Amino acid sequence: MKQHRLAAAVALVGLVLAGCDAKTSDVELKTPSQKASYGIGLNMGKSLAQEGMDDLDSKAVALGIEDAVGKKDQRLKDEELVEAFTALQKRAEERLAKASEEAASAGKKFLEENGKKQGVVTTASGLQYEVVKKADGPQPKPTDVVTVHYEGKLIDGKVFDSSVERGSPIDLPVSGVIPGWVEGLQLMHVGEKYKLYIPAELAYGAQSPSPQIPANSVLVFDLELLGIKDPAQAQEQAPDSPSAEPAAPAQ
Template structure:
């Protein structure tokens, strides 16, 4: 496989992941945190009833926008993936977008939040999904930059390419986040 697409984007993604980790902080108010947790639960309950939404045992929800080829490659936990994505809060506030930057992101599924790790290993090259990531599979009780504590994260995620890296495994337990 040609990894040429991974080199320039890889540095940018590593920098972005490092900055996101630095932006984490504890939530200032336990009342706010509890209200946000309740709002997240209510959103996910209602969203699970929406047409086309699949709920997984972990709490992750997704909706398929486009399916790639049936024989498309699915990454394991440490393969490199090239993706386009846009992340929003449930109110539609965009907090990050590779589409907006005009440059896809490259990383291994085990380098992102647990919800992405799980979803990416179910997706194939060419798939585009909406992900609804519950707080416990995202940043949980931590604020991450512009993302408040206990937030449901909504992503439009498109898998552009998958590059095999030896030594991975299927499963969502190795994620950082």
């Protein structure tokens, strides 16, 4: 997290505060502008909390905004502010590193135990899968575009993405998803449902695609292969994209 990003986030949060002396209970949320302002503060607050910035002083934020808007002399030197931002950045990095280490350890233990369960198959790559529903349809090739329904979870059961919840299956290229999906999809027949247990190195590895997925996380997907698109049809139709969701399986 860069210093300018933190500063911008803090400023946006401050914009929705009523001021040092105002009470948040007195703020009205009636007009589109007021509602949008609240939404900005809500989203930025969630973002800051996810990055470990859950102990910011809202009164101090409001004071900074008030001084800037009122063109008053700033109460802290630039050197002090840089030092403070650096400290927050360091703390956030330490928190992410710890979460990554914990996820890697928990994931390794999970896969070791899960691989012993009846019905779970472990491939040479380390991918684990379980056939939930069998079917005799065709199998996709790396060059195919497929239609699927899926739900992605962490090993603690927390759902981070679900086309099922959205009520809309997605189309995606077999070769354009994370390695665990590339392998898993080619094992499936149209009409089948699999449960995939994907090691971090076959998912996102040390790179976290979203705050909802710690780095080095093992991912669990309930995956249903609904169909294989005709190549010509796939080119004519723009595929649905889950990119707006917190953790699409795309590479």
